[in-house]
Amino acid sequence: MPELLEVHDISVSYADLQTLWDISLEIKKGELVVLVGPNGAGKTTLLRSIAGLDRPSTGSILFDGEPIHTIPAHRIVERGIILVPEGRRLFKSMTVLENLEIGAYNQRARPEKNTTLQGIFEMFPILAERQQQTAGMLSGGQQQMLAVGRALMGLPRLLLLDEPSLGLAPLVVESIFATLQKINSAGVSVMVVEQNVHVVLELANRAYIMEQGRIVGQGTGVELLTDQNVREAYLGYLPETPQP
Amino acid sequence: MNNIALEQPPEAGVDESGHLKRWAVLAAVGLGIVAALVPHITQRQDIINRLFLIFLYITLGQSWNILAGFAGQINLGHAAFFGIGALVTRTLWLNGMAFPFAFVLGGLTSMGFALLIGIPTFRLRGAYFAIGTLALAEVLRITVSNTNPLISTLPMDSITTYDLSARYYLALGLACATMLSTYLLLRSRLSLGIMALREDEDAAQATGVRTVQHKLLALAISSFFAGLAGATFAFYQVSYYPQAPFQPEWTFDALLVSFIGGLGTLIGPLLGAVFFITVREQLSLVVQAHEVVFGVLFIVIVLALPGGLVNIWARLTKLFAALRKRNKAIHIQAP
Amino acid sequence: MTLNTILQTLIFGVFVGSIYGIVAVGLGLVFGVMGILNVAHGDLLMVGGYVGFWLVTLTGIDPFLSLIIVGPLMFLMGIALNRLLYRRIIRFEGETKLKNSLLISFGLVLILQQVATLLWTGDERTIQTANAGKSLMLGGLVFPYTRLANLGIGLLIIVLLHLFLHRTYFGKALRATAEDWEAAILAGIDIQRVYMVAFSLGTALAGIAGTLVAVNYGLGPTIGLSWTLKALIVVVLAGTGSVTGAFPAGILLGVIEAISALAIDPAYREVVGLVLFMLILLLRPQGLFGKAERGLA
Numbered sequence: 001m002p003e004l005l006e007v008h009d010i011s012v013s014y015a016d017l018q019t020l021w022d023i024s025l026e027i028k029k030g031e032l033v034v035l036v037g038p039n040g041a042g043k044t045t046l047l048r049s050i051a052g053l054d055r056p057s058t059g060s061i062l063f064d065g066e067p068i069h070t071i072p073a074h075r076i077v078e079r080g081i082i083l084v085p086e087g088r089r090l091f092k093s094m095t096v097l098e099n100l101e102i103g104a105y106n107q108r109a110r111p112e113k114n115t116t117l118q119g120i121f122e123m124f125p126i127l128a129e130r131q132q133q134t135a136g137m138l139s140g141g142q143q144q145m146l147a148v149g150r151a152l153m154g155l156p157r158l159l160l161l162d163e164p165s166l167g168l169a170p171l172v173v174e175s176i177f178a179t180l181q182k183i184n185s186a187g188v189s190v191m192v193v194e195q196n197v198h199v200v201l202e203l204a205n206r207a208y209i210m211e212q213g214r215i216v217g218q219g220t221g222v223e224l225l226t227d228q229n230v231r232e233a234y235l236g237y238l239p240e241t242p243q244p
Numbered sequence: 245m246n247n248i249a250l251e252q253p254p255e256a257g258v259d260e261s262g263h264l265k266r267w268a269v270l271a272a273v274g275l276g277i278v279a280a281l282v283p284h285i286t287q288r289q290d291i292i293n294r295l296f297l298i299f300l301y302i303t304l305g306q307s308w309n310i311l312a313g314f315a316g317q318i319n320l321g322h323a324a325f326f327g328i329g330a331l332v333t334r335t336l337w338l339n340g341m342a343f344p345f346a347f348v349l350g351g352l353t354s355m356g357f358a359l360l361i362g363i364p365t366f367r368l369r370g371a372y373f374a375i376g377t378l379a380l381a382e383v384l385r386i387t388v389s390n391t392n393p394l395i396s397t398l399p400m401d402s403i404t405t406y407d408l409s410a411r412y413y414l415a416l417g418l419a420c421a422t423m424l425s426t427y428l429l430l431r432s433r434l435s436l437g438i439m440a441l442r443e444d445e446d447a448a449q450a451t452g453v454r455t456v457q458h459k460l461l462a463l464a465i466s467s468f469f470a471g472l473a474g475a476t477f478a479f480y481q482v483s484y485y486p487q488a489p490f491q492p493e494w495t496f497d498a499l500l501v502s503f504i505g506g507l508g509t510l511i512g513p514l515l516g517a518v519f520f521i522t523v524r525e526q527l528s529l530v531v532q533a534h535e536v537v538f539g540v541l542f543i544v545i546v547l548a549l550p551g552g553l554v555n556i557w558a559r560l561t562k563l564f565a566a567l568r569k570r571n572k573a574i575h576i577q578a579p
Numbered sequence: 580m581t582l583n584t585i586l587q588t589l590i591f592g593v594f595v596g597s598i599y600g601i602v603a604v605g606l607g608l609v610f611g612v613m614g615i616l617n618v619a620h621g622d623l624l625m626v627g628g629y630v631g632f633w634l635v636t637l638t639g640i641d642p643f644l645s646l647i648i649v650g651p652l653m654f655l656m657g658i659a660l661n662r663l664l665y666r667r668i669i670r671f672e673g674e675t676k677l678k679n680s681l682l683i684s685f686g687l688v689l690i691l692q693q694v695a696t697l698l699w700t701g702d703e704r705t706i707q708t709a710n711a712g713k714s715l716m717l718g719g720l721v722f723p724y725t726r727l728a729n730l731g732i733g734l735l736i737i738v739l740l741h742l743f744l745h746r747t748y749f750g751k752a753l754r755a756t757a758e759d760w761e762a763a764i765l766a767g768i769d770i771q772r773v774y775m776v777a778f779s780l781g782t783a784l785a786g787i788a789g790t791l792v793a794v795n796y797g798l799g800p801t802i803g804l805s806w807t808l809k810a811l812i813v814v815v816l817a818g819t820g821s822v823t824g825a826f827p828a829g830i831l832l833g834v835i836e837a838i839s840a841l842a843i844d845p846a847y848r849e850v851v852g853l854v855l856f857m858l859i860l861l862l863r864p865q866g867l868f869g870k871a872e873r874g875l876a
Contacts, residue, residue: 053761077767089762091755102755105748106767154767318681320618364860369674370819371616372860374681375811378618379856382808383849390846492804496689499682533697539690546682547667 002065004029004189005050005081005158010059010069012042012049019045021213022059027158032180032190034200034221037210043193044086046210047160050191051083052076063158078106080157084164086193088147092136096127099135099146103153112155120149123179141172148179158189165196177203201225272423279416283409292412296480298521299415300473303422304494305501305513307469310426312499313508315462317366321377322498324384325354325467327490329474331388334396334486337478347475354471355464362463366456385490397483411480418476422469427510429465470498493535500538503545587720588837594726596833597733598788598795600826602806603813604740605784607825610814612757612777614673615665615680619687620785620810622803626691627653627786628793629699635706642706642794643728646787653786657779660687669774688803695800706793729791736784737826744822753777757820805849812852815859818869828867 005027012020019042027033035043048054050061052073061069068076091099100120104113121128124145130138135146144164151159161180165173177199184190184203194200201207204221209230217230224230279299283292304326311317333350337343361380365372398406474489497520505516520538527534606620617623627649634645664687668679708725715722744750756763756773763770792798792806809832817828832852839851859866 051765053764072769073764074767074769077765082767083765085762085765089759089765091758091762093758094751094754098751101748102751102763102766102768105752109767150766316678318678320681320685364857368860368864371677371681372815372864374616375815376856376860378804379808379812379853382805383853386805386849387847492688496685499685533693535693536690536697539686539693542686543664543683543690546679546686547664 002062003027004031004064005191006062006065007046007050008060008062010049010056010061012045012054012056014045014054019213020049020056023213023215024059025208025215025218027189027191028205030184030187030189031205032184032192032203034197034204034207035191035193035210036195036197036201036207036224040212041210042213043210044162045213047083047162047191047193048085051081051160053083074106077154078108080108080155081160082151082154082156082158083160084147084151084162086162086166088143090135090143090147090150093134095132095134096138096146097131099150100127100131100153103150104155106154109153109155113153116153116155120152123152123182124149140168141175144168144172144176145179148176148183152183152188156188158191159183161190161192163193163195165194165199173199276420280413283412289408292408294521294525296408296412296415298517299412299419300476300480301497301501301517301521302419302514303415303469303473303476304498305505305516306419306422306426307466307473308495308498309502309507309509309513310429310469311462311466313502313512314429315459317459317462318371318374319377319466320374320495321379321381322470323490323492323494324377324381325358325470326474326477326494326498327381327384327388327487328354328357329471330478330489331474331486332471333475334478338396338399343479347472347479350475350478351468351471354474355468358463358467359460362460366459366463381490381492381495385487388490389485389487392486395483396486403482406482411476414479415476418469418472423510423514425465425469430510496539496542500542503542583719585838585841588841589834590720590722591726592834592837593830594723594729594795594833595837596830597730597826598791598829599809599813599832600829601733601736601784601788601791602810603817603825603829604737604822605781605788606807606810607814607817607819607822608740608784609778609781610819611822612753613665613669613774614676615668616677616684616811617665617778617781618681618684618807619691619803620684620781621805621807622688622691622695623653623656623782623785624789624792624806625695625798625800625803626656627789628798629695629704629789630786631790632704632706632793632798642708642790643732646732646790649786649790650783654779654783656786657782658775660782661775661778665778666771666774669771688807692800692803699800701800704793704798705796706790706798708794725794729795732787732791733826736787737823741823749773749776809852812856814866815856816866818866821866821868824866824868831867 003026007023007025009022009024010020011018011022023042023046025033035046037043045054049056049069052068052071052075056069059069060067063076063079063081066079068079068081091102094102100117101113104110104116109116121131126142127146127149130142135143138146148161148164164176164180168176173196180190180192181203192200192204201221201224206220207218207224208215209217209224217224217227219227279295282295286292304322307325308319308322311319329350331350332353333343333346336346336349341349357380361376362373365376477489501513501516501520503516504519505514506512524534524538527537531537602620602624606617609615609617609620630652631642631645631649634640634648635642640648664683665680668676668683670676671679710724713724715724715727742750744754752763752768753773753776755766756768756770756777760770763773788806789798792802809829813825813829813832816832817824821828832855835855836848836851840848843851
């Protein structure tokens with residue numbers, strides 16, 4: 001019985017420079033999985049490969065048991081994997097409403113567009129208020145909400161997020177993660193890449209650690225939170241520091 | 245990053261430090277001597293004319309190649325520089341100036357106009373330079389056809405004393421000068437800056453290469469030689485319409501010669517000119533649409549065969565080397 | 580120089596400017612969405628003009644009605660050209676893609692010019708219309724019907740295009756792709772299809788403009804490059820992100836050219852456009868309506 005997402009030994013290169021080496025991981029249905037690691041570890045490349053923006057040169061990626069590493073990226077969106085990219089990549093010249101609407105472009109989500117829109121407005125009332133404003137005029141936190149909202153409009157079964165808390169105030173970060181939990185509880189599987197490791201490990205079912213293009217560790221959220229090496233490397237604890 | 249048309253193919257006859265290999269130097273000198281002797285060996289006008297065209301097109305192509313192949317700037321109005329050289333030289337010469345002065349002034353005026361376009365456009369990204377040069381060529385073509393609509397013909401005594409070999413040697417000398425200048429440019433430290441531009445403008449800017457200045461230098465050299473080529477044309481052609489040297493076909497031929505031979509290489513335009521002139525003569529006997537053929541060939545090269553003839557040479561050498569290695573391996577394996 | 584002469588000149592400037600606008604909108608659309616510069620755009624105009632010419636000559640259809648056929652036919656030609664040529668370079672990064680598009684288009688210019696000369700000779704053609712000599716007279720000024728049609732059709736095209744880009748789902752997908760093609764993919768948009776439509780639309784617009792040119796000004800196999808140039812100047816004038824802004828910018832160019840023809844020797848008419856181009860680059864490179872960021876307006 002295949003898991004929701006299975007990545008088997010993929011390697012990815014950017015212009016003759018290899019960035020990912022034999023990466024394997026899986027995401028079970030309903031999980032919230034976290035990907036941590038230092039800058040340059042290849043986390044973004046991994047998410048982009050799953051989303052279909054970068055092709056692996058070896059290995060395979062299976063979604064619901066079906067290979068997706070060879071089909072066009074917009075088809076992958078249709079199958080149910082949607083990426084909220086680093087830096088959000090909103091359509092700044094278009095309105096909030098237009099950004100949300102375009103999120104439902106794929107064939108699966110299009111018939112439900114209006115219903116889904118109502119749901120998004122309930123989840124993010126501020127977006128409803130500002131729906132006629134151009135996306136470029138929103139604050140950082142609001143833009144992140146819009147980016148997540150746009151992705152949700154596509155009715156994802158697996159939501160990928162690349163550094164959603166980047167550049168946001170702590171209070172906003174909290175609300176983002178609260179939202180992620182809500183989405184996950186509603187049945188959407190989630191994979192998050194995050195620097196803000198503290199907060200996110202508490203929510204995670206499982207986590208993977210990446211360094212220099214490889215997966216160097218994995219475990220449940222709790223396991224990693226309490227693991228000494230992880231605490232030193234990523235949570236800023238010195239070896240002698242007592243537990244908080 | 246797939247940089248199809250603008251990839252750097254390996255250079256034939258040049259070693260790693262950029263010095264010409266010994267055989268290449270001998271070949272160049274040998275060819276030069278043979279070329280210089282031709283008018284003494286034969287009286288046949290058609291051969292001398294054909295060689296003249298080849299030399300002219302070597303200069304035309306190499307001048308475009310300097311800017312595009314080495315500095316990565318696409319000039320779609322190269323005919324402007326060719327035409328300005330022709331116009332200025334012809335006008336000055338037919339109005340009494342000694343030809344050598346008119347010749348040089350043609351080249352310099354071309355360079356002046358080039359910098360006029362280059363200075364405002366090179367500090368901007370994108371296609372502004374290409375648009376600017378295209379605009380210059382078209383505007384000049386139309387304006388010249390408005391202001392000088394009548395055919396320009398040499399005065400009678402110039403026609404009766406017309407010396408083809410003088411034109412021949414001028415074109416040969418110019419082609420040699422262009423090739424030599426390109427070679428020296430390649431070898432100088434400036435070339436590092438210019439070629440860094442070709443690879444990646446953003447990176448070049450980040451590492452502190454004086455981007456705009458290098459582009460302007462390449463442009464100055466390119467336009468100077470193109471202007472001199474136009475001046476040579478004005479010296480050679482008994483009669484022509486003043487707008488003719490401004491026509492886009494001259495730009496296209498410069499591109500074609502560079503691409504066929506191998507963009508960004510030293511001998512590419514030389515090979516390209518020989519190929520182009522020879523094939524064009526043959527083709528026009530058979531088919532009226534030779535321009536279409538070349539147009540299609542050009543697009544095919546841009547899309548599918550980066551590196552042109554030089555690259556084919558390099559690929560063949562690699563192929564032979566690979567075959568030789570395989571043979572050696574087979575011999576070793578056999579008991 | 581009477582006021583009447585000046586106004587009349589202005590009016591003719593507006594009329595030719597509306598064709599500049601149509602051509603520029605097509606070119607700007609392709610550039611904005613695909614990031615490629617099709618230097619052969621003017622030659623597509625030329626081909627469209629010949630298509631219109633032969634349609635009218637062979638079937639006797641009214642030239643302005645023929646646009647209904649010319650448009651779709653040229654749209655199909657756009658699909659073919661895109662599939663054959665531009666699709667192969669579309670996956671490159673910005674500058675590389677742009678430069679390759681310049682090269683390929685330039686080759687196409689030469690090919691189209693030669694083929695047109697071979698097929699239809701170098702003779703100038705014009706499309707005759709029933710309304711050829713007739714004009715609207717208003718306050719001592721002449722408004723020829725054929726020229727008014729330029730303006731009317733141009734305005735209609737702009738309105739339709741604006742509605743398409745802003746009121747239809749696919750049009751919004753086009754705008755999204757123009758702004759950020761990767762983000763567009765992530766929203767589930769098939770950008771290859773977007774590119775195809777954008778390019779074909781641009782080609783169709785060029786073709787329509789070509790038929791108008793054939794009616795009003797005359798057609799020949801070598802007119803392509805000078806029309807491309809006009810379109811380029813207008814696109815730069817308007818700002819590369821502004822598609823609908825290219826139409827008023829086209830009219831502006833037409834008016835400026837017309838006015839300067841009163842002041843300077845008409846032989847130097849073309850220089851005006853070049854000078855204007857240079858001025859814009861020096862003073863306001865983002866154009867009159869352009870913004871600093873990407874996007875289609």
